[in-house]
Amino acid sequence: xxxYDQSEIYALIDINNCYVSCERVFNPSLxxxxxxxxxxxxxxxxxxxxxxxxxxxxxxxxxxxIEQQALNAxxxxxxxxxxxxxxxxxxxxELLHLHFKTEDLEPxxxxxxxxxxxxYSAVLDLEQYCVELLKQINxxxxxxxxxxxxxxxxxxxxxxHFAKKKSAFEGVCSLPDLDPCSxxxxxxxxxxxxxxxxxxxxxxxxxxxxxxSCYDLTFANEHHLAKQFSVLMxxxxxxxxxxxxxxxxxxxxxxxxxxxxxxxxxALSDISFIKQAVIFHLNRAHRRLVEQQQLCGCVHVSLYxxxxxxxxxxxxxxxxxxxxxxxxxxxxxxxxxxQIDVLFKxxxxxxxxxxxxxxLNLKREHIDDLWQPLVLIEQRDQLMQxxxxxxxxYGSDCIHVGYHSKETQWQMKQQxxxxxxxxxxxxxxxIDDSHLAVTQNK
Numbered sequence: 001x002x003x004y005d006q007s008e009i010y011a012l013i014d015i016n017n018c019y020v021s022c023e024r025v026f027n028p029s030l031x032x033x034x035x036x037x038x039x040x041x042x043x044x045x046x047x048x049x050x051x052x053x054x055x056x057x058x059x060x061x062x063x064x065x066i067e068q069q070a071l072n073a074x075x076x077x078x079x080x081x082x083x084x085x086x087x088x089x090x091x092x093x094e095l096l097h098l099h100f101k102t103e104d105l106e107p108x109x110x111x112x113x114x115x116x117x118x119x120y121s122a123v124l125d126l127e128q129y130c131v132e133l134l135k136q137i138n139x140x141x142x143x144x145x146x147x148x149x150x151x152x153x154x155x156x157x158x159x160x161h162f163a164k165k166k167s168a169f170e171g172v173c174s175l176p177d178l179d180p181c182s183x184x185x186x187x188x189x190x191x192x193x194x195x196x197x198x199x200x201x202x203x204x205x206x207x208x209x210x211x212x213s214c215y216d217l218t219f220a221n222e223h224h225l226a227k228q229f230s231v232l233m234x235x236x237x238x239x240x241x242x243x244x245x246x247x248x249x250x251x252x253x254x255x256x257x258x259x260x261x262x263x264x265x266x267a268l269s270d271i272s273f274i275k276q277a278v279i280f281h282l283n284r285a286h287r288r289l290v291e292q293q294q295l296c297g298c299v300h301v302s303l304y305x306x307x308x309x310x311x312x313x314x315x316x317x318x319x320x321x322x323x324x325x326x327x328x329x330x331x332x333x334x335x336x337x338x339q340i341d342v343l344f345k346x347x348x349x350x351x352x353x354x355x356x357x358x359x360l361n362l363k364r365e366h367i368d369d370l371w372q373p374l375v376l377i378e379q380r381d382q383l384m385q386x387x388x389x390x391x392x393x394y395g396s397d398c399i400h401v402g403y404h405s406k407e408t409q410w411q412m413k414q415q416x417x418x419x420x421x422x423x424x425x426x427x428x429x430x431i432d433d434s435h436l437a438v439t440q441n442k
Contacts, residue, residue, distance in 0.1 A: 008244040009149065009176065011115040011130065012156040015092065016144045016164065018111035019047035022088045023078050025142040026421045026429055034075045038063050040263050041413045042079050079414035085110060087422045091141055099133055106248040114153055116248050127174040134171050149174040153246045154239035157196040158214065162186055187215035197236055202229070214240065255292060260285040261354030265413035267306045271344050274303070274353060275337060279401065281355045282336050286329050287396075289357055290388065295325035295366055297359030299332060301339040304352035313351050316343050324372045325361045328380045329387065332357075333401050 015021055019037040024030045034055055037047040044060045055073055057066060063077070070077065089110045096105060096113055106114040117126055130147040137145050148159025155175055163173035166186075175183060192214055193203035203212075209225070211217050218240045226234035235245045260281040268274055278301070289296055298321050304313040318339035322331065336355060344350075368374055390398055419427035 007118070009117040009121050009126065009151060010153050010156040010244070011117050011126075011147055011149045012108070012153070012160045013096070013113055013115060013130075013133075013145055013147045014109075014160060015111035016146060017047055017049055018089075018143075019078075019080065019085055020049045020052075021143050022081070022085050023418055025088070026084075026418070030076055034070075034073065035078070036070065036075055037078045037080060038416065039080060041265055042415055046080065077416050079417040081414075081418050081420060083420040083423045084418065088141065088143065092137065092143065095137060095140060099129075104248070114156065114248060117149065127172055127177055130172045130174075131170070145171065147172045149176065151176065151242035152239040152244040154196045154236060155242060158190070158194065158240075161190070161194050184215060187218060188213050190214045192217050195236060195240065197232065205229075255288070255294075256358070256360060258285045258288050258292075258294075258296075258357040258360070259354065260288075260356075261302075261352065263304075263352040264350070267349035267351050269347065269349050271340070274344065274350060275340055277353050278336050278340055278355065279333065281353060282333060283329075283396075283401075285355050285357055286327070286332060289327055289360075292360075293363045294360045295327050295363050296332060296357040297322055297325040297361065298357070299335040299339070300354075300356040300358060301336050301343065302352075302354040302356075303340065303343040303350055304354075306349040306351045318342055321359070324368070324377070325359070325366055326377075326380075327363065328377075328384060329401055330380065330383075 020030075020035045023035065023037065030049075032051065033049070034051040034057075035049040036045050036052050036057060038044065039046045042063055044062050045057060045066075046060070048057055048059065052075060055070075055075070057070065057075070092111070093105075093107060093113065096115070100115055100120075104116040104119070106116075108114055120126065120129070126149060130149065134145050134147065137143055146160055146163040148156045148161065148163050149172070150156040150159045159173040159175045163169045163171055166173070178186075190213060191203065192198055192206055192211055193200050195214055195217060198206070198217075206212070206217065209220070209228075211220055217237060220237060222234040222237040225237065239245050262277075262281060264277065268277075298319060300317060300319050302315045302317040304315050306312065307314050320335045320339055322335060326332070368377060387399065419429070421427060421429045
């Protein structure tokens, strides 16, 4: 079923219904039960168990539209618990690093990772190796996963879809090991919208050309469709045929921008609460800046005003270029607060804030010039190192820069959030064994 010499082999591994699966790890009673996880501020459904899907609960449907019906049907609902999901994701990727070289891994999302298997194919039975990997992930983390293997990233993504939908694959679908007839049958039975990068909008346009299935797209005229759509369409067709056109991103390549953004639990008109939110999100962005060993040259702040018409918010933005690139939390905080002072208007309700760092430079490659306050920069760098050591030893909340209070009006609404079992001592899972008989040796 391939038209090219295959020199590359890729896999895509992901966690099935990730957020739901994370909740089930610490609450086994949820297994075989309909479960949904909601987005920020308990807005829309972002993760569903298979049982919830069977009830007809769609992805991204607003919770308020289905709340009563879902609860009556016995659906278990949870607010997004990013601390828990993030930590489980970290453990998932650490386990992958035990089996593959770093340069062969490309994290695609919190629960997905592309793996370049080319160098392993000569010494390993790839399909069996992935079967054993899934068993270990389930044993160590309790997370069910699927793996798709193909000659390109697009094939791997599609194979992962087959692994999820076809129980006969038992979680691992290896297209290179499939006979051509079986592969063609799968392509014929799969809607073209399932192809990576196509989606439902483009699939509707493809229908005009008689292209409805993955099989139709595989044998379509790539040159003609490239003119009608884009060169990306031609690339997708070649990838479907087995020609690798999309390489792994360099895992060591730092971000060009760092963004931290979140909606408020409710509309705010008090500048002190808004500044607290700014401080919180700026610290999130600063942690990523430090982890990537980068310096920031420009700070963007956006404040979203509540309006009556869709999309129900309107952004107002300010940008401030810094005197010199820095990772100084004090300077970055000061820059953000100044922009809030400019953006904020009295008697206006605001629903969201975002912080973005741009004009980023690698710290190890930056050279200070003679016009910069070198003594101050050195002193502030020492202060930041001390601050980081304190946070590492005593926790991220041990010291704050800028506005801070115990008021949480700006924070997200999380009515149904589960405990942060793995990251907060006072929320750790406790197993009650008081009902067990105790035998004393005398």
